Amino acid sequence: MKNALVTGGSRGIGLGIARELGVSGYRVAIVATRPEEACPETTRTLNEAGVDYAWITADVSRQGDRQRIVDEVYSLFGELHVLVNNAGVMAKERCDILDMTEDSYDYVMSINTKAPMFLTQLVARRMMEQPLQGAKRGTIVNIASLNSAVSSIRRGEYCVSKAGVSMITQLYADRLAPERIYVYEIRPGIIKTDMNLKVRALYTEQIENGLLPIGRWGMPEDIGKAVRALCSDDFCYSTGTVIDVDGGFHIRRL
Numbered sequence: 365m366k367n368a369l370v371t372g373g374s375r376g377i378g379l380g381i382a383r384e385l386g387v388s389g390y391r392v393a394i395v396a397t398r399p400e401e402a403c404p405e406t407t408r409t410l411n412e413a414g415v416d417y418a419w420i421t422a423d424v425s426r427q428g429d430r431q432r433i434v435d436e437v438y439s440l441f442g443e444l445h446v447l448v449n450n451a452g453v454m455a456k457e458r459c460d461i462l463d464m465t466e467d468s469y470d471y472v473m474s475i476n477t478k479a480p481m482f483l484t485q486l487v488a489r490r491m492m493e494q495p496l497q498g499a500k501r502g503t504i505v506n507i508a509s510l511n512s513a514v515s516s517i518r519r520g521e522y523c524v525s526k527a528g529v530s531m532i533t534q535l536y537a538d539r540l541a542p543e544r545i546y547v548y549e550i551r552p553g554i555i556k557t558d559m560n561l562k563v564r565a566l567y568t569e570q571i572e573n574g575l576l577p578i579g580r581w582g583m584p585e586d587i588g589k590a591v592r593a594l595c596s597d598d599f600c601y602s603t604g605t606v607i608d609v610d611g612g613f614h615i616r617r618l
């Protein structure tokens with residue numbers, strides 16, 4: 365039995381990842397700020413798929429909560445094979461970078477960047493003590509964004525936070541490879557979730573007008589399937605690798 369921890373698993377991309385890992389036989393610990401009782405649709409989705417899961421209500425931006433998450437996961441599961449750093453937030457308000465507030469910057473950085481940096485640190489220390497399972501001790505997947513590399517001047521703090529996630533991927537991939545813990549990064553493109561509800565119509569129009577080579581919205585399961593593949597034993601000579609799951613958005617076109 366393999367066990368996975370997915371932050372932000374209550375909805376959107378995180379739920380897509382939890383579901384895909386769950387149907388592949390992982391026990392999944394889901395972290396969200398809201399308690400499970402507040403997310404009946406999520407409970408239904410996971411139960412209908414037959415996923416064996418536990419729910420940890422916590423705020424990943426808080427140091428004490430991160431420690432509690434790791435303690436609870438190890439007391440529930442004994443071992444952890446997969447960490448998916450997925451929880452993330454958008455800028456408080458999409459506005460010109462010249463009007464960005466320090467409050468929004470700190471908020472986004474604390475959840476999107478500081479949390480994966482230090483949650484990974486706590487998890488890695490525990491994973492290193494585990495025996496090898498198959499070809500590795502563990503897999504860590506960071507959910508970054510196309511904005512790791514693409515400028516969007518109406519959500520500058522979000523872009524900075526995701527560029528930081530990309531360096532976190534490189535640093536831990538480098539540090540943990542000798543421990544046989546492999547670290548990957550997925551850069552989602554435009555994925556249909558609550559995060560982009562406010563710009564749904566705008567993105568739909570842009571997609572219809574040819575923005576993406578694969579001309580459709582991305583769905584949470586597109587990311588879930590990519591995570592599942594990276595967590596298998598099929599990428600054991602790769603670490604620090606970035607996978608764009610973005611409908612081909614990253615291709616420069618003329």
Ligand SMILES: NC(=O)c1ccc[n+]([C@@H]2O[C@H](COP(=O)([O-])OP(=O)(O)OC[C@H]3O[C@@H](n4cnc5c(N)ncnc54)[C@H](OP(=O)(O)O)[C@@H]3O)[C@@H](O)[C@H]2O)c1
Pocket residue numbers: 371372373374375376377378395396397398422423424425450451452453475507508509510551552553554555556557558559560
């Ligand atoms: N959607 C996209 O197009 C897109 C594109 C590129 C990258 N991404 C990235 O993909 C990840 C997931 O995005 P999404 O679109 O699925 O977002 P979403 O639908 O807004 O879901 C966000 C998830 O993160 C959780 N969360 C937020 N703050 C948290 C905190 N402080 N502690 C613990 N959990 C927290 C939420 O929990 P609650 O339910 O309790 O609020 C929820 O489960 C994010 O890192 C995002 O930046 C998304």
